[in-house]
Amino acid sequence: MSALALVGGLFALFIPTAARAEEFTLAVASNFTTPMQAIAAKFEARTGHKVNLASGSSGKLFAQIRHGAPFDAFFSADQVKPSRLVALELAKGSTLFTYANGTLVLWSSHADLVDGQGSVLNTGRYKKLAIANPRLAPYGIAAVEALQSLGIEQSSRARRVQGENISQTYQFVATGNADLGLVALSQLMRNGRLSRGSAWIVPQSLYRPIRQDAVILNRGVDSPALAEFWAFFSGPEVQEILASFGYTADFSPEKAEKAEKAEKAEKSHVE
């Protein structure tokens, strides 16, 4: 009798908590890892659910998802990869949304190299300009577009070095090996302030928006906790965190429509 009561007691201990607190894993592009840690901590404190984060470059995460990585949702650094996962029927199109809008910054670790107009680019008084690889990183594409708009894409070429992703580009500048770099504002902002050096926020008119999309993967489709997280993301707490990292939020109301469009467009060139 007492043994049965003990077993019953053990069940009582585990079952209700297991039913309430859930666990899920998010694959997060490296440039969004730090904000996501803050967001996940808030969400965990609020709901009691557990959020696991797996971070890496979007291309690497995409390849891992295609080969069965145990992720429930994907926060990419671009819009292409989530849409392609939808087209491959590995993700649910109706959950696709733009979670952040990146801002490009011309940055130097020297306190006085970059002025308020970014004219150092035109005077050419620098040795190395670091940008992210435009073939791989959305910030790299934006950097090349900005240089084109400024009319110095060609002339700056000889002095350009490329980071594989935006965090490596940041490293090149932070260690002083490149005196200038086009990096993400989110990398420089801590508690709403520039952490060090000098910077010029590149006007949004000089490059196409750097939109980052997220999508729920097949494995996470039935998770109520993940659905809760999706709702939580548009709330004021998350928006505040995003802003403090220099992201401008962009929640397109027509997300379902966008997903449908992406599905049609992508279906044609899937391997």
Added chain:
Amino acid sequence: MLSDTDWGAIWLTLRLATTVTALLLLLGTPLALWLANTRSALRGPVSALVALPLVLPPTVLGFYLLIFMGPNGPMGQFTQALGLGTLPFTFWGLVIASLLYSLPFVVQPIQNAIESQGPRPAEVAATLRSSPWDTFWHVTLPLAKPGILTAAVLGFAHTVGEFGVVLMIGGNIPGETRVVSVQIYDHVEALEYTQAHWLSASMIVFSFAVLLSLYLLQQRKSAVGLRYGA
């Protein structure tokens, strides 16, 4: 199949691996000789330093090299004082990083080959009035030949396959620092899997051919040696 940039990366990789292997044999052989013979208290610490790149993750090693060779690092200050500028993002920056990274793969086989000879051959040569220099060239080195060949193959292969360090201090500049491993990674990250497959396949075939021919050469040499000996 292979694009022009792929070929550029292949050529650059071969240039890098050849340069690094040659320099490592030049620098690594005296170091191995010293390590094999010395009774100095420095033997332990130096051996540990040589083996360190085996343990450190390449990206970490690369990150510290970036600081060390950068404008504020000690080596960066030195190269700038010499009027050479800084080394990251240049071919010679890659060479130096690869030298460090591949060092244990060259020093250890040579050291083992010299140690396994024991003191006997050098002692015999000395009783025949051979100078230390002569003994090194005509006794120690020829006897250590298989170890040196192994060292060359490992040093070369390891430099060809190097990725993390190069990614960190290279800056991905075509013709200057974009080696094959980085080019393959680029293709994978850009979701261009077909090009990645082609380049990887050529790298595997090439590496296999180089390793096979060197091992066959080594085998035939030792077979010849045996015949003469018998």
